[in-house]
Amino acid sequence: MPRGKLVLFVLLALVPHVACIAFAEDWGRFRGPNGSGVSASAVPTSWSPTENLKWKVALPGPGVSSPIVVGEKVFVTCYSGYGVSRDDDSELKELKRHLICFDKATGEQLWLQTVEAVLPEDPYAGIGVTAHGYASHTPVSDGERVYAFFGKCGVYAYDLDGTQVWHTSVGTNSDPWAWGSSSSPVLYKDKLLVTASAESEALVALDCKTGKEVWRETAGGFAGMWGTPILVNAAGEGAAELVMSVPYEVWSFDPETGKLLWYCEASQAEQAHASAVTDGKVVYAFSGRGGGAVAVRAGGKDDVTPSNVLWKANQTSSFGSPILYNNKLYLVTSDVITTFDAETGAEVGSKFRLRGQGAQSAPAEQTGRGGRGGGGFGSADYASPIIADGKLYYVKGSGETFVVELGAELTQLSANKITADVESFGGTPAISGGQLFLRSNKHLYCIGE
Numbered sequence: 001m002p003r004g005k006l007v008l009f010v011l012l013a014l015v016p017h018v019a020c021i022a023f024a025e026d027w028g029r030f031r032g033p034n035g036s037g038v039s040a041s042a043v044p045t046s047w048s049p050t051e052n053l054k055w056k057v058a059l060p061g062p063g064v065s066s067p068i069v070v071g072e073k074v075f076v077t078c079y080s081g082y083g084v085s086r087d088d089d090s091e092l093k094e095l096k097r098h099l100i101c102f103d104k105a106t107g108e109q110l111w112l113q114t115v116e117a118v119l120p121e122d123p124y125a126g127i128g129v130t131a132h133g134y135a136s137h138t139p140v141s142d143g144e145r146v147y148a149f150f151g152k153c154g155v156y157a158y159d160l161d162g163t164q165v166w167h168t169s170v171g172t173n174s175d176p177w178a179w180g181s182s183s184s185p186v187l188y189k190d191k192l193l194v195t196a197s198a199e200s201e202a203l204v205a206l207d208c209k210t211g212k213e214v215w216r217e218t219a220g221g222f223a224g225m226w227g228t229p230i231l232v233n234a235a236g237e238g239a240a241e242l243v244m245s246v247p248y249e250v251w252s253f254d255p256e257t258g259k260l261l262w263y264c265e266a267s268q269a270e271q272a273h274a275s276a277v278t279d280g281k282v283v284y285a286f287s288g289r290g291g292g293a294v295a296v297r298a299g300g301k302d303d304v305t306p307s308n309v310l311w312k313a314n315q316t317s318s319f320g321s322p323i324l325y326n327n328k329l330y331l332v333t334s335d336v337i338t339t340f341d342a343e344t345g346a347e348v349g350s351k352f353r354l355r356g357q358g359a360q361s362a363p364a365e366q367t368g369r370g371g372r373g374g375g376g377f378g379s380a381d382y383a384s385p386i387i388a389d390g391k392l393y394y395v396k397g398s399g400e401t402f403v404v405e406l407g408a409e410l411t412q413l414s415a416n417k418i419t420a421d422v423e424s425f426g427g428t429p430a431i432s433g434g435q436l437f438l439r440s441n442k443h444l445y446c447i448g449e
Contacts, residue, residue, distance in 0.1 A: 027069040027430040027437075030138035030184040031384060035230045035275060037323045039431045042389035045403045046414045047447045053418060054435065054446040055107030060098055062441030063135030064382050064426030065184075069437065070141045073110065073160060074102045074430075074446075076439055077148055079134040082117075083124030092121050097135055097150045101162060104432070107446060111162030118152045118172055122198075128179025132382065132426060136182035138228075140192070142208060147192050149185045155194055157211060166211030171200025175223045184228040186242075188255040193242060195229060197222040203229075203242075205258060215258035221246040227275035227321065231255065232283060232298045241298055245272045245285040250296055252283075264305040267291030267316075275321040275384070277329075282310065284329055284342065286317035293322075295345060311345035321384040323392070325406065332385050332394050337410060352410045354394070354402045357417065382426040388436075399425040399440060418445050 031037035044052045061080030068075050081094035095117035101110045122129050137149040145157045145165055154169040175181070175198035183195035191214055192206045201222045205214040224247040232241040232252070242255040247270050252261040269291030276285040278298070286293045293313040300308050315331060315338060322331045328348060329340040339348040383395040391413065392404040399418060405411040423440035430437040435448035 025069070025433050026071065026141075026143075027432050028143070029068060029140040029186060030066055030228050031275075031321070031386065031428055032431065034278075035186070035228060035321075036277065037321070037384060037386040037428070038325055039386070039388045041431055041434055043393075043431055043434055043436045044447055044449055045391060047416050047418060049417075049419055052447050052449055054448045056418075056446075057102060057107040057109065057444050059100070059439070059442060059444055060112070061096075061135075062133050062424065063439070064132045064182075065135050065439075066138040066383075066427040067430045067437045067439050067444060068139055068141060068146075069104060069430050069432035070143060070146065070160065072104045074104050074437060074444070075139050075141065075146050076100055076102075076427075076444055077135045077137070077139060077150075083129065083133055086124075086130060088124065092117060092119060092123065095121060095134060097148075097153060099139065099146070099148045099156070099158065101146075101160075102444065104435075104446075107444070113156070113158060113162060113164065115150050115153050115156060118154070118169075121152060122174055122178045122180050126178070128177055132180070132182065134180065136180065138184040138427075140185050140187055142187050145208065147185055147187075147208075149194055151181055152199055155185065155192065155206060155211065157192075157208070165209075168206055168211040168213070170194055170196040170204045170206075171198075171202065173199055173201070182226045183244075186229055186231065188231060188240065188242065191255065193229065193255060195222065195225070195244070197225050203253060203258060205255070217253065217258040217260070219251075221249065221251070224270055225272040226319075227272055230276055230278050230283070232278050233280060243276055243278065243283050243298065245274065245276045245287065247272050250276065250283060250285050250294065252298065262300045262302060262304045262308070264294070264296050264303065264309055266294040266296075269316070273319045274317040277322055277324045279324060279342070282342070284322060284324060286315065286322050286331060288316055288318065291316050293317075293340075293345065295342070310343075313340065313345040315340070315347075319382045320394075323385050323387055325387050325390075328406075330385060330387075330392060330406075335396075337392070337394075337404065339410070349409065352404070352412075354404070355412060355415065356400055357415045384428045386429055386431065388431050393429060393436070395425050395427075395429060395438065397424055397426060399423055399438075401429075401438070418447065419443070 063078035181198040229244040267287035269287040
């Protein structure tokens with residue numbers, strides 16, 4: 001669990017079918033505490049370039065990683081020098097990756113660290129890297145250090161003042177499609193857990209203080225997964241598990257040793273893009289094309305398909321992950337929110353279509369299932385939904401952000417744009433202190449009243 005200077009947070013993971021809720025100010029990893037994406041904090045429901053924009057700062061390059069917040073500092077990664085646009089004529093050797101620290105209150109840049117490329121890199125070509133670039137992993141912090149995974153460049157640890165503490169390579173290979181990796185590192189006690197899916201087809205545990213490898217588990221299935229693992233029962237009774245959605249299956253590992261605890265059949269999809277979610281006892285995983293959804297009870301040994309699978313559904317995700325709240329699962333694909341009962345997997349109510357500025361909300365059946373975003377490779381819609389104060393926030397690749405009141409029926413409260421310029425938004429928002437942090441390929445934004 002995150003430790004050190006982090007403000008303590010409370011997880012309601014011991015109550016069946018209740019989402020983990022962060023009560024702290026910190027948002028120290030992808031989708032906040034344990035990847036739940038849920039916060040009790042209230043943040044603005046409307047904003048524009050002239051309303052509720054506290055600050056805006058330029059970034060040295062693009063990226064689809066998410067910002068994190070630790071104390072009074074905001075961290076985000078990006079890249080520059082190569083692959084910043086399709087007409088870029090620079091060379092791979094000019095590629096650089098960056099970790100940047102900003103003051104939370106003012107947006108002032110406090111420090112920047114730059115990492116040179118380790119060659120050969122995956123080229124900026126085809127439909128993979130061109131869609132997300134070279135800064136796709138969200139950093140993570142334990143309150144003492146911030147850890148950044150830069151793919152083939154390896155894992156870097158810095159103290160909160162920007163001094164490098166250690167650097168460790170976890171592999172320099174490529175996945176079969178040469179699309180790069182995006183699984184973000186997570187923390188467990190004194191270990192940093194890194195899914196080096198493309199780099200070495202391995203799950204690697206590093207010592208947080210030294211960067212030395214503690215254990216390594218390899219498997220071919222890692223090569224087709226891009227989601228971030230979740231910790232199950234990390235603060236409860238019994239053994240903790242590190243669970244992830246991989247092609248065809250869901251896997252659970254012992255975070256202490258790296259040994260595979262159990263697995264189950266999940267889908268027929270050869271790739272897994274979304275992250276799983278959990279209520280602390282049950283894991284919910286949505287696969288991509290040709291796949292489906294599965295709910296599996298954590299615990300057990302070896303193949304738990306006959307014993308622990310609670311339900312399966314035909315619904316598939318795109319790149320965004322589902323979110324769990326008040327016994328319901330919400331999935332956003334192609335501008336449509338689908339709601340599922342977490343206990344049964346049955347759809348709840350009508351599919352709800354998000355409407356852009358100047359339009360009214362309506363059930364998806366009234367407007368059709370087509371539309372831009374989220375539906376295929378090269379799509380600009382990479383962000384996952386988050387929930388704040390009972391409201392769902394979802395950012396499209398264009399930057400338009402929808403706020404939807406959750407209840408017996410869904411009600412769209414707003415559709416907001418923070419800039420009139422053309423920018424690409426691929427990162428999932430962060431929440432801290434009543435403020436919402438958005439990143440684009442050009443800027444980092446702080447939204448607050």
